[in-house]
Amino acid sequence: MISPRTLRNLRSELRRSALAKLGVTLVVGIFLMAVFAPVLAPHDPTDQNLNDSQLPPLGFSTTENRTTSEFVDGEVTIVEEEVTVNATAEHPLGTDSLGRDVLSRTIYGARTSLLVGVIGALLAVLVGVTYGLVAGYYSGRVDDGLMRAADVMLAFPSLVLAIALIGLWGRAAIRIPDPFVAAGITPGMPPDIVLPGTVVLVVALVNWGWFARVARGEALSLRSQEYVTAARSMGAGDAFIIRTHVFPNSVTPILVLATIQVAAIILLESALSFLGFSGATLSWGFDIAQGRQYLSSSWWIATMPGIAIVLAVVGINLVGDWLRDALDPGIEQGEGGV
Amino acid sequence: MTETLLSVSDLEKHYVDGASLTDRLLGVEPDRVRAVDGVSFEVQRGETLGLVGESGCGKSTTGETLLRLREPTGGTAAFDGEDVFELSGPELATFRRRAGIVFQDPFSSLDPRLTAREIIAEPLVVNDVGTAAERDERAAELIERVGLSTGQLDRYPNEFSGGQRQRIGIARALALEPEFVVCDEPVSALDVSVQAQILNLLDDLQDEFDLTYLFIAHDLSVVRHISDRVAVMYLGEIVERGPVETIFEDPAHPYTEALLRSVPRADPSEHGRRVDALPGDVPSPRDRAACFRAVEDHPYWDSDPLAHADAD
Numbered sequence: 001m002i003s004p005r006t007l008r009n010l011r012s013e014l015r016r017s018a019l020a021k022l023g024v025t026l027v028v029g030i031f032l033m034a035v036f037a038p039v040l041a042p043h044d045p046t047d048q049n050l051n052d053s054q055l056p057p058l059g060f061s062t063t064e065n066r067t068t069s070e071f072v073d074g075e076v077t078i079v080e081e082e083v084t085v086n087a088t089a090e091h092p093l094g095t096d097s098l099g100r101d102v103l104s105r106t107i108y109g110a111r112t113s114l115l116v117g118v119i120g121a122l123l124a125v126l127v128g129v130t131y132g133l134v135a136g137y138y139s140g141r142v143d144d145g146l147m148r149a150a151d152v153m154l155a156f157p158s159l160v161l162a163i164a165l166i167g168l169w170g171r172a173a174i175r176i177p178d179p180f181v182a183a184g185i186t187p188g189m190p191p192d193i194v195l196p197g198t199v200v201l202v203v204a205l206v207n208w209g210w211f212a213r214v215a216r217g218e219a220l221s222l223r224s225q226e227y228v229t230a231a232r233s234m235g236a237g238d239a240f241i242i243r244t245h246v247f248p249n250s251v252t253p254i255l256v257l258a259t260i261q262v263a264a265i266i267l268l269e270s271a272l273s274f275l276g277f278s279g280a281t282l283s284w285g286f287d288i289a290q291g292r293q294y295l296s297s298s299w300w301i302a303t304m305p306g307i308a309i310v311l312a313v314v315g316i317n318l319v320g321d322w323l324r325d326a327l328d329p330g331i332e333q334g335e336g337g338v
Numbered sequence: 339m340t341e342t343l344l345s346v347s348d349l350e351k352h353y354v355d356g357a358s359l360t361d362r363l364l365g366v367e368p369d370r371v372r373a374v375d376g377v378s379f380e381v382q383r384g385e386t387l388g389l390v391g392e393s394g395c396g397k398s399t400t401g402e403t404l405l406r407l408r409e410p411t412g413g414t415a416a417f418d419g420e421d422v423f424e425l426s427g428p429e430l431a432t433f434r435r436r437a438g439i440v441f442q443d444p445f446s447s448l449d450p451r452l453t454a455r456e457i458i459a460e461p462l463v464v465n466d467v468g469t470a471a472e473r474d475e476r477a478a479e480l481i482e483r484v485g486l487s488t489g490q491l492d493r494y495p496n497e498f499s500g501g502q503r504q505r506i507g508i509a510r511a512l513a514l515e516p517e518f519v520v521c522d523e524p525v526s527a528l529d530v531s532v533q534a535q536i537l538n539l540l541d542d543l544q545d546e547f548d549l550t551y552l553f554i555a556h557d558l559s560v561v562r563h564i565s566d567r568v569a570v571m572y573l574g575e576i577v578e579r580g581p582v583e584t585i586f587e588d589p590a591h592p593y594t595e596a597l598l599r600s601v602p603r604a605d606p607s608e609h610g611r612r613v614d615a616l617p618g619d620v621p622s623p624r625d626r627a628a629c630f631r632a633v634e635d636h637p638y639w640d641s642d643p644l645a646h647a648d649a650d
Binding site: 003005225226227229230231232233234235236240244245248249 | 402405407430431434435437438439441442443446447448449450451452460461464465494507510514
């Protein structure tokens with residue numbers, strides 16, 4: 001389905017645009033990070049060590065004034081001393097309040113975010129695009145009925161709807177065995193990838209309406225194209241026409257929307273984890289929530305996963321822009337014979 | 339020896355404006371657009387019937403309704419003895435194989451995501467004709483027949499010129515070996531130099547495959563070139579019918595005459611001739627009264643054209 005022409009456009013746009021390069025680098029980086037998390041992470045992200053709690057990241061060694069009281073020979077002496085908290089190469093991004101390695105947790109957090117973002121967006125595409133194409137292709141009353149229902153879904157504030165649905169359905173966590181640990185390559189790492197199943201369903205339910213709207217708009221304009229009339233004149237059924245003509249011609253805007261929605265879903269997942277609704281305990285949002293309490297003394301606990309979210313969302317949005325710029329003129333460029 | 343292939347009588351296609359709820363409650367009669375209003379004609383097997391008229395007179399609607407691409411609001415169309423509008427299921431599928439259509443816009447009529455091969459073979463896929471290899475072979479045969487080469491089969495529509503695209507559209511229309519083809523302004527979007535090539539191609543194909551054409555156009559010289567008989571449409575009705583020479587040499591209806599007069603001719607003595615254009619715009623078919631007024635006010639309706647020169 002990807003024609004050589006499309007590939008050519010993608011490549012030339014990538015060569016032209018520095019932002020597209022940045023976006024692709026970020027997304028590929030985060031993707032690799034998620035896949036090879038057990039290999040890349042220096043520590044088990046769930047390993048606690050209270051002796052090494054709240055260690056600062058490299059380059060941020062701090063000195064603190066500590067006041068301790070000693071009871072010596074019936075007298076109380078107040079000792080004021082300067083203590084140096086040294087950053088260690090063991091924990092390049094520091095540790096959190098329970099002494100867990102922040103770098104390892106940030107690497108592992110990419111798994112939750114990407115899994116929820118990609119699977120959630122795929123589900124939303126599946127439901128929303130089918131729904132929207134049917135509404136737009138048949139138009140008229142079918143369209144009115146279907147799209148009003150979709151509008152009702154979109155009218156709810158997404159976070160509130162998500163929390164309500166999770167409250168209703170509970171928090172189901174699906175444990176997928178980690179292939180690296182199962183194969184014995186990285187013993188001692190967490191044996192499972194925890195996929196917050198309810199969250200995936202909920203983010204898809206909250207977001208499918210956007211896909212329905214875009215697909216419906218495309219179908220509505222494509223149905224009056226003469227090649228659709230031509231297909232009907234040869235006896236093609238509605239299902240055939242939607243499959244061969246309407247869907248392939250509406251792929252570009254859907255693809256662009258899908259990338260942007262992956263980013264939106266990652267944010268929503270982080271928000272749900274932050275609020276404690278997701279059930280995932282190894283996710284960027286969850287770590288931000290944990291680190292919030294220590295923001296004044298140990299800023300890095302919340303900041304590192306925060307930076308990771310920003311990079312992921314910016315990267316995915318840049319990829320979306322790249323796809324939009326590269327694919328849109330793909331049809332119009334090079335009108336033959338002019 | 340002539341045999342009627344298609345016989346249309348009193349064909350009607352009215353569009354009713356969506357009546358709002360208040361209109362319905364108040365019992366207001368919704369607006370009716372009589373796009374096609376009681377059209378009757380016959381097409382003989384093997385001939386080309388030209389259907390002419392200005393934009394918006396309902397000629398394309400007539401063509402599409404005949405092929406069941408729009409549902410008529412009245413009338414009958416007997417195709418080889420069977421009423422097209424009564425067909426359903428397998429009979430409709432058979433009719434769709436026997437009747438094809440060539441569209442006006444060679445850009446919108448080809449799916450930009452499909453290759454020429456896929457476009458030409460689409461009717462075969464839809465009707466489940468042959469194996470994949472046989473379809474490929476047929477596509478190759480057809481593309482050569484319409485004057486392109488098999489090396490162009492894997493190109494996309496935007497790699498072709500307008501004329502080449504129209505050839506692909508014609509190849510697609512011929513894939514199922516139809517007997518009857520509606521040509522809906524097939525050359526009006528093309529350069530003049532290309533128009534003649536496409537018209538000649540259509541002519542050759544007609545002889546080769548015993549095709550019957552309903553040729554819809556607004557360009558009178560094109561219609562004169564290709565048609566055996568002509569029907570002139572105005573505001574959803576046929577105002578005059580006849581053999582092509584009679585219509586062009588001796589038009590009976592004032593509208594036909596006006597239409598003929600408005601055609602610019604390639605003749606040096608024509609230089610500077612004032613074309614007596616029809617005054618005003620085509621009245622909207624939505625407004626029946628204006629339509630009748632337009633007919634009555636027609637400068638050619640009575641003998642003194644100047645009497646109505648300022649009518650608009």
